[in-house]
Amino acid sequence: xxxxxxxxxxxxxxxxxxxxxxxxxxxxxxxxxxxxxxxxxxxxxxxxxxxxxxxxxxxxxxxxxxxxxxxxxxxxxxxxxxxxxxxxxxxxxxxxxxxxxxxxxxxxxxxxxxxxxxxxxxxxxxxxxxxxxxxxxxxxxxxxxxxxxxxxxxxxxxxxxxxxxxxxxxxxxxxxxxxxxxxxxxxxxxxxxxxxxxxxxxxxxxxxxxxxxxxxxxxxxxxxxxxxxxxxxxxxxxxxxxxxx
Amino acid sequence: xxxxxxxxxxxxxxxxxxxxxxxxxxxxxxxxxxxxxxxxxxxxxxxxxxxxxxxxxxxxxxxxxxxxxxxxxxxxxxxxxxxxxxxxxxxxxxxxxxxxxxxxxxxxxxxxxxxxxxxxxxxxxxxxxxxxxxxxxxxxxxxxxxxxxxxxxxxxxxxxxxxxxxxxxxxxxxxxxxxxxxxxxxxxxxxxxxxxxxxxxxxxxxxxxxxxxxxxxxxxxxxxxxxxxxxxxxxxxxxxxxxxx
DNA sequence: ACGATATGTTACCTATGGGTAATAAAAAGT
DNA sequence: ACTTTTTATTACCCATAGGTAACATATCGT
Numbered sequence: 258x259x260x261x262x263x264x265x266x267x268x269x270x271x272x273x274x275x276x277x278x279x280x281x282x283x284x285x286x287x288x289x290x291x292x293x294x295x296x297x298x299x300x301x302x303x304x305x306x307x308x309x310x311x312x313x314x315x316x317x318x319x320x321x322x323x324x325x326x327x328x329x330x331x332x333x334x335x336x337x338x339x340x341x342x343x344x345x346x347x348x349x350x351x352x353x354x355x356x357x358x359x360x361x362x363x364x365x366x367x368x369x370x371x372x373x374x375x376x377x378x379x380x381x382x383x384x385x386x387x388x389x390x391x392x393x394x395x396x397x398x399x400x401x402x403x404x405x406x407x408x409x410x411x412x413x414x415x416x417x418x419x420x421x422x423x424x425x426x427x428x429x430x431x432x433x434x435x436x437x438x439x440x441x442x443x444x445x446x447x448x449x450x451x452x453x454x455x456x457x458x459x460x461x462x463x464x465x466x467x468x469x470x471x472x473x474x475x476x477x478x479x480x481x482x483x484x485x486x487x488x489x490x491x492x493x494x495x496x497x498x499x500x501x502x
Numbered sequence: 503x504x505x506x507x508x509x510x511x512x513x514x515x516x517x518x519x520x521x522x523x524x525x526x527x528x529x530x531x532x533x534x535x536x537x538x539x540x541x542x543x544x545x546x547x548x549x550x551x552x553x554x555x556x557x558x559x560x561x562x563x564x565x566x567x568x569x570x571x572x573x574x575x576x577x578x579x580x581x582x583x584x585x586x587x588x589x590x591x592x593x594x595x596x597x598x599x600x601x602x603x604x605x606x607x608x609x610x611x612x613x614x615x616x617x618x619x620x621x622x623x624x625x626x627x628x629x630x631x632x633x634x635x636x637x638x639x640x641x642x643x644x645x646x647x648x649x650x651x652x653x654x655x656x657x658x659x660x661x662x663x664x665x666x667x668x669x670x671x672x673x674x675x676x677x678x679x680x681x682x683x684x685x686x687x688x689x690x691x692x693x694x695x696x697x698x699x700x701x702x703x704x705x706x707x708x709x710x711x712x713x714x715x716x717x718x719x720x721x722x723x724x725x726x727x728x729x730x731x732x733x734x735x736x737x738x739x740x741x742x743x744x745x746x747x
Numbered sequence: 748a749c750g751a752t753a754t755g756t757t758a759c760c761t762a763t764g765g766g767t768a769a770t771a772a773a774a775a776g777t
Numbered sequence: 778a779c780t781t782t783t784t785a786t787t788a789c790c791c792a793t794a795g796g797t798a799a800c801a802t803a804t805c806g807t
Contacts, residue, residue, distance in 0.1 A: 461673065
């Protein structure tokens with residue numbers, strides 16, 4: 258409160274400290290979600306207060322109630338944003354063709370990239386028990402649909418011969434587990450880009466399942482049929498995130 | 503509060519409602535941890551009150567402070583129990599011999615089984631941000647050791663030729679992710695026994711990495727390796743847990 | 748311009764639950 | 778038996794943070 262309020266450097270908030278406020282409702286709603294999801298991921302849902310969320314948007318707590326019924330609804334809407342992203346990915350893959358393993362690879366790749374986004378990570382970092390019973394039900398249903406999709410692609414792959422026989426349920430658990438975990442260790446500031454991670458995981462996770470072709474890891478080795486590691490001497494310390502969890 | 507207190511059916515609490523209280527201190531301390539970890543996993547740390555923990559042990563909240571400095575310390579001690587289990591597993595594997603892939607398989611198997619225990623699951627279900635900075639530091643260090651072990655076995659495997667060349671860091675992430683996720687979906691009441699899961703994951707997760715032998719999945723296992731669940735009729739829907747997460 | 752509506756603000760309420768003080772009752776020491 | 782120490786109980790404190798009421802100010806339709 259010293260001199261004039263020069264507006265904090267990069268403020269991606271539609272509410273300028275005390276100025277023009279004429280944006281569309283939906284735009285503001287989404288701005289709340291973007292601020293909230295970021296804080297929730299940073300500090301954890303229970304440690305984030307609505308005052309903090311509001312403050313980051315240059316408004317005050319009660320203003321939030323113009324857009325949401327309460328804290329848990331904000332959480333749910335964040336989660337839903339992620340779920341919609343996954344749903345649209347699935348819809349697109351379903352629309353296209355390809356063998357079982359091809360579809361599975363597409364899903365793995367897209368899902369891995371999603372886990373590196375805020376709304377994507379919220380799918381696996383938020384605790385559904387923080388939602389109302391009603392919303393938790395919706396969320397569980399969405400999760401089931403996603404899980405079913407993994408299994409369906411695997412089952413289809415086994416049927417069309419592109420995937421070696423295995424238990425679709427456990428295979429789906431193993432794959433989804435790896436992918437979901439990305440949401441826990443990925444850090445924007447790390448050296449691994451989302452696409453690099455997605456590329457690698459697509460190979461790693463479907464390699465053991467594929468019936469025929471063995472995909473090569475994207476290690477740049479121009480020729481080498483047997484993925485030579487691109488000279489990286491694995492000098493330990495690369496640390497991107499928490500490692501095991 | 504009607505008739506005489508016949509002591510709740512199966513009370514694994516050293517504190518009988520109003521009777522002999524002469525157990526050793528450590529035994530009680532651990533009883534607190536067992537009750538706490540169970541509640542924390544069931545309902546989530548923030549939704550569990552110390553009153554609930556105490557109530558389950560037939561005591562009152564302040565009594566807990568004879569054994570712990572506060573709620574967060576209970577959480578930390580639960581977490582530590584899990585960490586110690588992993589550490590002892592690692593110690594044992596390190597003591598034995600075998601190729602890189604052999605050690606990795608041992609670790610995967612044991613870790614998978616651990617994820618099906620309360621203290622094991624607490625390793626990945628608890629939020630380290632709920633701990634004091636000091637304890638969180640200890641926990642992070644432990645996690646790093648575990649992660650390093652995965653990478654070391656993989657690196658060793660590549661060196662001794664038992665594992666195909668790959669990026670140890672990402673491979674470790676992929677494997678640990680799958681395993682950690684077990685802690686999220688495994689349910690005691692489900693039909694999958696911990697060993698069945700461990701067996702399957704050991705194959706699934708190291709299959710794509712192994713240089714030579716391709717292990718065979720445990721398919722063909724007659725049916726229940728273990729799971730004679732008291733006559734549960736297994737009607738279609740198998741659902742063990744949340745599926746994707 | 749001018750009400751009506753949407754969107755903010757300030758000031759407040761209150762349930763919750765971690766933590767503590769004072770005290771009583773066992774266990775253990777002598 | 779008695780004191781001392783450990784361990785439990787009852788009664789309380791109080792900071793936090795979600796939520797609400799009452800009021801203010803833009804924005805908009807006409």
